[in-house]
Amino acid sequence: MKVRLPNVPKPADLAPYDTTLLAEIYRRMFLIRQFEQKVNELFLKGIMPGTIHLSLGQEATTVGACLALEPDDVITLTHRGHGQALAKGVTPQSLMAELFGKVTGCCMGKGGSLHVGDIAVGALPAIAIVGASSPIAAGMAFAFKRHHSGQVALNFFGEGAANKGDWHEALNLAAIWKLPVIFLCENNLYGVSTHITEVMAIDYVAERASAYGMPGETIYGNDPIPVYEAVSRAAARARRGEGPSLIECLTYRRGGHKRDDPGTYRPQEEVEAWFQTDPIPAFRQRLLEDARFDETHISAIEADVMQLLDESVEFALSSDDPPVALALEHVYA
């Protein structure tokens, strides 16, 4: 394998963006970071059941992408879906309750960490089989197009999915039928422990877009602004009826694949370089450098998030388990 170091571009100019959007970007990124750290803590304490795939480090990509969408646009989520869910607007209360398997969870406790989502906010409960969500996202886009609804579907996937047949079939179908779908790759360089250079003979996933006749671009994914801009362009294109786009966001997991994986297969040089690109302190610093924000403003956002998080844990822990009869429901409509 080759070490892939981050290539950090000059930060995008914040001036064109209003403070409401910038504050919301920061709030959601900070919420995801704190949520995931809390989940990790609860998990290590042995309180939380199941298995957990944390999205620490990938907050800028998920938030930048989701905030570029309209509320009634729909995303598909991956097995690493907590951040995607929060970014699209799933409440931390219902998400935390779901992770605890409580009846108040977004899936009534029947999905768990691997299947979080709330279709009411445009987050189709997560599909945890790599690559399988891509054709489903294309299908939702198919319905949007037929219904002339103006909605867009955004398919989150990792770079590992780009080696699955379902993914290739989905891109081809979306391209031939010009479907309003955005294929958004969170390229964190690793499928579990396997480095991208071991499993792909090209440098970037986005190169594959041309094979299907759609635009593809690779961007730095640890800054929410370029992600926001790329998704905004792709969504506008989709709404104009010009079809799908592939956007590859380069990012990095701050931990292993899942709870019991320390990620020691990653070269130290790569880990250290990427950890220095941590999107949250970087974006915080840039807000502070913007005359429209100050420490008081940002601290208030952070305090609100911490309170919301405490409430979410309290909500989850005090919620009821699902009634056992629920195991037999929702098999058929």
Next chain:
Amino acid sequence: MHSPAVERDTTRDLTIVQALREAIREEMRRDNDVFVMGEDIRIGGSFLFTLGLLDDFGPDRVLNTPISEAGFVGLAIGAAIQGMRPVVDFQYGDFLFTAFDQIVQQCTKLRYMSGGQVKIPLVFQMPTGASGRGAQHANNMESFFFHIPGIKIVTPATPYDAKGLFKSAIRDDNPVLFCVHKHLYGSKGRKLVESSVSRTHVPEEEYLIPLGVADVKRAGTDVTVVANSLMLHRAVNVAEALSEEGISVEVIDPRTLVPLDIDPIIESVKKTSRLVIVEESNLRGGWGAEVAALVAEHALGYLDAPVRRVAAPDVPIPFAPVLETAVIPDEARIRAAIVELLGG
């Protein structure tokens, strides 16, 4: 002299493919969200189910797909989640295996694991069964999917049933596998297995047949035969022949395997005390095993003889006509099982 008064009007005696063509047209006219996609369907598909559909409904609702079964099944799932009612036409049921994850892990589970947030109304129309094409175009898909919660399975045997069940399948809010034996479509130029119920009267006026209701195709008192799809016709032919020998066979078609309407089968067994199950699937783990188990659980005391299953042996389907014929249950095997059960 021939009396016209007793001559039955045969103008509406259709084949299954004719009945299905009517059903899909009626449903597409009724509901704009119904559309059909599949390989080569604009020229009619492999058994001409979609013949002429493009002319009637246009390219937006009759879509030729690439050879991408996982892709277009996943696409149909997504479209269904967003309110459409896709009918996915498979050239051969066997090709479902290339979309197995999409069907088993996505289609049947997204509703369940989301706590009921979505519903997936989606019909898979497919030719199944052995028909001289060798092992990879011969599977009876119903038994593979019979084990899986979250999907319904329809295996019509007659044109009347096919039309009514297909319309119900399209209106159902769940995924439905609609399995039609290749020898039953009756598409032009293709072999149609003949029995007294292979061309049935299909009324002009609309009707639906609910999923999950078995049908007694022939009443009898000596032995109960449960058979579906192609095997139903063979069972009916055997029953008709045996009646001339004084043996009264009751033939029941479950019509849908999921939901399985077991009550009429149990009631019949209580009457006849003997049960033969005929299926084209491989014997091991076929749907017939479930019927046998249910009868054992609910009516064992009524049985005067062990339940007999007539099925394909546990081998892939061979090509040579003589071998295929040897593997697939034929009328001689069905007859032998019945006669043996009756102590003949």
